[in-house]
Amino acid sequence: MVVHAVLLIAIPLLSAFLIPLIRKISKWFTISILTLNSIFSILVLFEVYNKGMIYEIIAFSPPVGIYLAIDNLSALLALIINVFGAINFVSTLKEKSFKFHMLYLLAIAGSTGIVITGDIFNMFVFFEITAVASYALVASKKSEKAVEGAIKYMILGSLGSTFILMGIALIYSQMKSLNIYDIANRISMMNENIKWISFAFLLTGIGVEAELFPLNGWVPDVYEGASSGIASLLSFGPSKAAIYAIARLLIVIFPSMHTYEIALWIGVATLLMGEIAAFMQTDAKRMLAYSSIGQMGLILIAFSLVSQGIRYSIPASFFLIVSHASAKSSLFLLSHKNKMGSALTKYGGITAVLSLIGMPPLAGFWGKWYLFLGAASEKLWLVIILIFFSGIIEAAYFARYLHRSIGEEKMEASYAYPMAVLSTFSLAFGLLPFIYKMANMHLLGGV
Amino acid sequence: MRKQASVVITVIFFLSLTFAFYQISSSYNYMENKYDYTNPINESSANESVPQHYIKDTKNETGAINVVTAIVVEYRGFDTLGEVTVLFTAATGVGFLLYNLYSRKKNKREANLILREGSKIVLPFALLTGAYIFIHGHLTPGGGFPGGSVIASGFLLMMLSYPKFFMNEKRLSVLESLAGITFVLIGLFGLIFATYFLQNYLNLGNVGYLISAGIIPLIYIAVGFKVGSELASVIQNLKEVQE
Amino acid sequence: MNGVIMASYFTVASLLSIGLYGVMTKRNLMKIFISLSIMDTGVNLMLITIGYLPGGTAPIENANFAKYVDPLPQALVLTAIVIGVSVTALALVLLIKYHSKKGTLEYKGGMKW
Numbered sequence: 001m002v003v004h005a006v007l008l009i010a011i012p013l014l015s016a017f018l019i020p021l022i023r024k025i026s027k028w029f030t031i032s033i034l035t036l037n038s039i040f041s042i043l044v045l046f047e048v049y050n051k052g053m054i055y056e057i058i059a060f061s062p063p064v065g066i067y068l069a070i071d072n073l074s075a076l077l078a079l080i081i082n083v084f085g086a087i088n089f090v091s092t093l094k095e096k097s098f099k100f101h102m103l104y105l106l107a108i109a110g111s112t113g114i115v116i117t118g119d120i121f122n123m124f125v126f127f128e129i130t131a132v133a134s135y136a137l138v139a140s141k142k143s144e145k146a147v148e149g150a151i152k153y154m155i156l157g158s159l160g161s162t163f164i165l166m167g168i169a170l171i172y173s174q175m176k177s178l179n180i181y182d183i184a185n186r187i188s189m190m191n192e193n194i195k196w197i198s199f200a201f202l203l204t205g206i207g208v209e210a211e212l213f214p215l216n217g218w219v220p221d222v223y224e225g226a227s228s229g230i231a232s233l234l235s236f237g238p239s240k241a242a243i244y245a246i247a248r249l250l251i252v253i254f255p256s257m258h259t260y261e262i263a264l265w266i267g268v269a270t271l272l273m274g275e276i277a278a279f280m281q282t283d284a285k286r287m288l289a290y291s292s293i294g295q296m297g298l299i300l301i302a303f304s305l306v307s308q309g310i311r312y313s314i315p316a317s318f319f320l321i322v323s324h325a326s327a328k329s330s331l332f333l334l335s336h337k338n339k340m341g342s343a344l345t346k347y348g349g350i351t352a353v354l355s356l357i358g359m360p361p362l363a364g365f366w367g368k369w370y371l372f373l374g375a376a377s378e379k380l381w382l383v384i385i386l387i388f389f390s391g392i393i394e395a396a397y398f399a400r401y402l403h404r405s406i407g408e409e410k411m412e413a414s415y416a417y418p419m420a421v422l423s424t425f426s427l428a429f430g431l432l433p434f435i436y437k438m439a440n441m442h443l444l445g446g447v
Numbered sequence: 448m449r450k451q452a453s454v455v456i457t458v459i460f461f462l463s464l465t466f467a468f469y470q471i472s473s474s475y476n477y478m479e480n481k482y483d484y485t486n487p488i489n490e491s492s493a494n495e496s497v498p499q500h501y502i503k504d505t506k507n508e509t510g511a512i513n514v515v516t517a518i519v520v521e522y523r524g525f526d527t528l529g530e531v532t533v534l535f536t537a538a539t540g541v542g543f544l545l546y547n548l549y550s551r552k553k554n555k556r557e558a559n560l561i562l563r564e565g566s567k568i569v570l571p572f573a574l575l576t577g578a579y580i581f582i583h584g585h586l587t588p589g590g591g592f593p594g595g596s597v598i599a600s601g602f603l604l605m606m607l608s609y610p611k612f613f614m615n616e617k618r619l620s621v622l623e624s625l626a627g628i629t630f631v632l633i634g635l636f637g638l639i640f641a642t643y644f645l646q647n648y649l650n651l652g653n654v655g656y657l658i659s660a661g662i663i664p665l666i667y668i669a670v671g672f673k674v675g676s677e678l679a680s681v682i683q684n685l686k687e688v689q690e
Numbered sequence: 691m692n693g694v695i696m697a698s699y700f701t702v703a704s705l706l707s708i709g710l711y712g713v714m715t716k717r718n719l720m721k722i723f724i725s726l727s728i729m730d731t732g733v734n735l736m737l738i739t740i741g742y743l744p745g746g747t748a749p750i751e752n753a754n755f756a757k758y759v760d761p762l763p764q765a766l767v768l769t770a771i772v773i774g775v776s777v778t779a780l781a782l783v784l785l786i787k788y789h790s791k792k793g794t795l796e797y798k799g800g801m802k803w
Binding site: 449450452453454456457458460461464465468471476477497498501502506512513514515518519523526527529530531533534536537538540541544545587588590592655674678681684685688 | 710751
């Protein structure tokens with residue numbers, strides 16, 4: 001059977017266009033489309049597992065046309081975005097407006113598009129779909145904080161997209177091509193100075209979405225202002241897609257020792273800033289938001305170890321992404337009430353926290369394990385010490401968090417079940433050995 | 448302090464941009480050999496650059512005379528689908544966020560006679576021009592986006608001159624949906640009748656005539672309707688907001 | 691270097707810098723979004739300038755011309771313009787909401803970390 005990966009994007013778009021015609025049943029329609037898409041992303045994953053990297057040409061063969069290039073990591077990310085999107089949708093069932101459902105579908109389709117496209121301008125377009133849908137979703141909660149957060153997000157996001165477009169324009173001026181792999185093949189003919197300037201622009205632009213160090217002023221406000229379901233969506237969808245886009249930028253387009261080093265130190269700065277700020281917070285949602293920033297720094301560090309520690313770098317980043325996506329989205333759902341009353345919520349919350357701290361055998365442990373191995377193979381002892389130090393801070397504030405949120409109050413079932421299921425993923429991915437093989441097989445299209 | 452820092456950042460930004468432009472301005476001719484592309488799937492190098500391919504082969508491959516249209520709708524049609532979706536997302540977001548800010552009071556001042564009578568005369572021509580622009584997208588400059596904007600500006604004129612002018616929101620959104628569905632379905636039919644998504648499966652026809660270029664005019668008509676109705680609904684939504 | 695290209699690049703750099711300066715220093719949200727639109731215009735002009743070929747004509751099949759400008763940046767600019775319009779529309783709506791909640795468009799909070 002031939003699996004057309006383009007359906008991963010085309011079906012949600014088609015259904016988003018269709019929803020205004022069937023307003024009455026939009027909720028059930030959206031659920032079924034999200035389920036269909038999750039099944040589909042599993043099929044794509046198996047296809048990639050069997051064949052290595054798969055391509056899907058759209059209209060004309062690249063670089064004249066556009067194509068989708070799906071490697072292992074992007075198939076796994078597409079799976080995470082779609083499956084978690086379907087599970088997380090349960091928590092937003094109270095929303096009645098069909099426009100909310102359309103925006104939710106579009107945000108999922110956009111983030112999927114970012115990870116599977118093989119064309120840099122196409123990636124920009126999907127960034128915009130995701131960003132515009134997220135601005136509207138964040139502002140949908142009727143509170144002052146939500147609007148303020150959305151405006152801040154929008155200012156930095158638009159600035160970021162302008163920078164991405166500038167970077168793309170500079171690359172195009174040198175290569176006369178927009179295809180990521182075509183650019184990568186011929187990058188050596190590019191003028192050295194323009195290469196650096198365009199790298200800086202692209203990193204700045206994508207860094208806004210990926211919550212990297214100097215550009216993450218929007219993060220705490222948005223996560224604090226948005227409703228729990230949307231905060232959870234933002235933590236596994238757009239931000240993960242953006243960090244993967246940075247990986248493509250770093251490893252495929254601009255592979256050099258200097259770019260890795262820049263990314264490494266940006267990652268370390270992001271990690272320390274996030275974890276220390278999280279430790280000083282009193283509000284649970286803000287603390288989780290800063291902790292997300294720290295985790296994104298960790299993921300970027302993992303990607304930047306690719307030159308020497310390639311055997312460890314990609315699995316590390318993959319496990320960190322899984323652990324962060326599942327645990328953080330589950331904790332954001334928990335932050336709706338912030339009280340772990342029933343056994344189900346206790347299980348979900350504690351599993352999530354343990355995975356984030358890095359307890360074996362959860363996914364977070366494997367992530368940090370491979371990260372340490374990778375850093376050791378590059379002999380970056382200072383980085384290891386800093387990661388270890390930030391892990392201790394993390395454990396401290398999560399212990400305080402758990403202590404405060406044990407209580408009698410019960411959460412609604414629509415939050416408790418998705419939360420438990422989401423944190424089960426960090427357990428499941430930690431236990432399945434084939435995942436490691438998968439993550440390690442074809443690294444970003446045979447780098 | 449803040450101001451000084453901003454000035455410094457701006458100056459650095461300006462200088463780096465100037466430096467980058469100084470470096471690229473010596474290399475503008477896309478015909479040169481050094482821009483020859485490699486096909487990323489089978490890694491074979493071609494004997495032409497990407498823009499050169501467009502200039503040379505657009506007529507044979509897509510049947511359109513206007514190269515920009517061929518790129519927008521055929522070669523990079525997936526971008527256009529995304530672009531239409533961004534506009535659609537924004538229009539949805541506008542309606543979604545303004546939902547409880549509408550005023551139902553309609554005591555706005557009438558416009559003057561010249562505007563009222565003039566807009567009656569101009570409206571049909573605006574609609575006609577818009578339709579002409581998107582139907583002839585593959586032959587003349589223009590296409591779905593400019594055409595749709597011209598149509599929406601016709602409705603904006605009506606709203607300015609008649610404060611009570613009101614378009615049925617539901618019908619607009621149905622039109623918008625149908626146009627979007629048409630676009631995606633044309634793409635999906637490409638998977639069925641040809642090999643790839645958005646591939647042209649219709650006869651290219653008599654190049655240079657109105658009915659030619661396969662799916663390009665069809666998609667552009669859908670885009671024109673979609674953009675027109677979306678922009679009109681955005682304008683109407685913003686107009687209805689409580690003062 | 692061609693004079694047209696030089697003037698055009700100078701305009702691009704100025705527009706982008708003016709926009710960036712406005713985003714960083716202005717306190718009024720409306721002015722911030724106007725600055726962002728100025729930056730958008732700058733990037734669009736940058737793309738068009740990159741595609742410019744001295745002596746080239748619009749890329750529509752024409753027997754009188756042999757030289758055409760690069761058509762791809764023009765297609766990209768079309769996309770970028772539409773995206774800019776969408777973001778601006780949504781920004782206006784957010785500003786309306788902000789104004790209805792706070793009664794002002796001045797932003798006092800600052801970017802706190």
